[in-house]
Amino acid sequence: MYLQDLIFALQSFWAQRGCVVEQPVDVEVGAGTFHPSTFLRVLGPEPWNAAFAQFCRRPADGRYGENPNRLGAYYQFQVGLKPSPKNVQELYLDSLRRIGLDPASHDIRFVEDDWESPTLGAWGLGWEVWCDGMEITQFTYFQQAGGIDLLPVTAELTYGIERIAMYVQGVDNVYDLKWDKNVTYGQIRHPWEVEYSRYQFEELDAPFAFTLFDKYESECKRLLARGLVFPGYEMCMKSSHAFNSLDARGAISVTERQRFIGRVRGMAKACAETYVATRATLGFPLLANTLGQLAKAAYDGAAESGVNAGALAAARAVAAYAEEIPHVG
């Protein structure tokens, strides 16, 4: 199975089960979790089921294209199911069957993994899924994002595209992966890996990146104050990437590191709160009209004690109608 067929297969599998197939976000991110379709959509009472491939940058993991397994950027296939369906594990296993990893032939297991993103103020519990000893997916029940308790809970499935493709194609070096019949992963990605390793480790202008971080942060605050959630959150994503780049460059000391993480988390939290408040004002439009109004009324009644209280109240107000609310599974 070619790498692109793997993506096609996962897209069509999840589309058939009721997911919107979105496209990657056009801003640098370290994980699909940063995509607004994950980080923002998991908040509040509205349902959301989406799947998409995401190009993810991990500057510190770059190896100048010389390591067969480690990359400075790679692809995740991200699935978010909100609310988490009761049969989500079965659905996931069916998706593996679709891409040729049948549990009748492979040792598939769910191995404990507690997930936490200090920059996003997010955490969840779940597993890393192993196929014959190799981690192929992170499977997380999101409990909190941007410091807000999540109700309903989203199940996030993050497939490691390269790893799965390497296994399916029986390839030991990621650059030997066949992207399609004619073109290899190396032909597409190797020059980028080489150049970006040089850029991140040697050429990145640290003072420039520090300035960018500060600007993005102040811009994030300014935009949120004007009620512009998506542009504000874009600044948050960009500052997070600036931090990752500076970290890879070795420009951030151990003590400063915590402070920078705290600053990104501050932005993420503010974005999350503004997002929920904005959705409430709109009457939580992804809920059917009457339910949206019910949730909005509950939110308005409780939001005095904070957005978190409002979000929980809104969800509780419609939880009894869970069966009427769109869900996968």
Add this chain to the structure above:
Amino acid sequence: MSADLLLEIGCEEIPAKFVTRALAELPEMMAARLTEARLSHAGVSVLGTPRRLAVIVRGLAARQVDLSEEVVGPPVSAAFGADGAPTKAGIGFAQKNGVDPAHLGKREVPGKKGLYAVAERHVVGQATPTLLPALLASVVSGISWPKSMRWGWGESTFVRPIQWIVALYGAEVVPFGWAELTSGRMSQGHRFLAPTALEISSASSYTEALRGAFVIVDPEARRDVVRGELSRIERETGLKVRPDEALIDEVVQLGEYPVGICGEFAREFLEVPEEVIVTAMRTHQRYFAMTDGDGKLAPRFVTLMATVVKDPKVVAAGNQRVLAARLADARFFFTEDQKKPLAEWGAKLESVVFQAKLGEAAKSMGEKVRRVGEIATAIAAHVGAAGGACDAAVVQRAAALCKADLATGIVGEFPELQGVMGMHYARRQGAGEGVAVAIAEHYLPKGQGSALPSTVEGAALALADRLDTLVGCFAVGLVPSGSADPFGLRRAALGILQILLLWGPGGECAVDSFPDLEALLSMAEHAYGPALNDGQRRGGRERLRAYFQARLQVLLTDEGLAPQDAQAVVTQDTVLRIPAARLRERARGGPGAGGRSSGVQAHRQHPG
């Protein structure tokens, strides 16, 4: 009339250590709930896998025991009128307790003046089936998870989402609701090998029914299977599986139907130290290492699948690829690390914070290393002066290098290899065997009853490292409270006590030539120089003395001394005198300490 009770909680995969924890907690909790409910039974047992926790109560009585109790009511003056007849209050009290007002009694109540009205209340026990629903729901909710979660639209929490609940009393379902679920008699077989609903008829057929559905629900039976699989592979390969009980404990809780397979890795990786290979296999992959006839590591491993597959070779090949990538990484770090002398890695520690609260002048790891060197050198000098043999030059050189490996790539990847890698690098770089061994041994003992340093230089360094940590932290007010011990201070104190009490193969170097605890503390305080002021030193010393006293009492009690004897032996004065007094021997001579003590020899273990 009695019958067996079965409660099975079907769950998405529970982390291995939590399965063990829950299985330990459940019988006691169930027994306590039954006692509270006045339900007699013939014993509680548990079974479980990552996907299910089951409690079986044998011979559970069909009815609650009747209750007969005396209830104290209002004072006699309020309960009875002048004519001796019950007042309105007296009648109300009697009725509330289902007693004829004429049968109210009077008696004195301890601690209160005058007489009080009393009623003899009789409560007829209810039928067990009426009590069980609430009781079982409270058992499900009552399991304490270190981390729990919500799912879907629900707000109930559990370690992972619950999928089903089986509750049977005899052959009858005990119906109760938990979260969005209702209990029944339908369980599930193995996720892949028997993926259908499985009807359970009663507790007595539970284990067998699951066995037929590829689930070995008894952890002990699963342990036997794991051991059997390891032996089978030993027979097939002619190699030995390296003993690893802790890994067996974990593997037993990683699947419902363990099947062993053997894989191999390229012989060239064996140039990397054994510890690195074993750690890479064990911590990341939960693989067992194998050894050949001479006890040397063989390029093979054993892993336990959680299922039966069509072709085990495919699974083995997959695992081999994962391991090859991990070993290639480890070898890369190992090679890179050796491109620089160990001392150069150590220089990076100047910018690593050991403990920020110690202040600018003392907080870095580099400063800690210098202090440890000073303390260890002072210990070595003391031992020498007291007629022992401790090579001060070895101690000094080892101290300077003892933390250097923390900056290396391989310890960054495998933190548990700290010390061991320092030893390997020091040895390969010609630092001398004594220095290399002391670097590894300064982390010993790792816990109560585990191996102590084998050399006096290692022991001196081990004491110095822990003394520095304790004296610094206690001086700035970082003291362990309750179960919280984020800086490992309890373990550090225990390490010092174990070395002072148990260490010392009499011939080479009597432990009595070590400084006593008071002198050791002074050495450590001295090494801090002006970084600690007088008030911090005095306060720290007082807190540390009390802390050592308490820990030593606990240590001796754990080893069989009666608590009052431990308190008598370990006073605020004697604690500072160890080891000179060989307190332990005094304790053994003391009243009540004799028989159960296991003795110094039995506890002493040296690395081989």
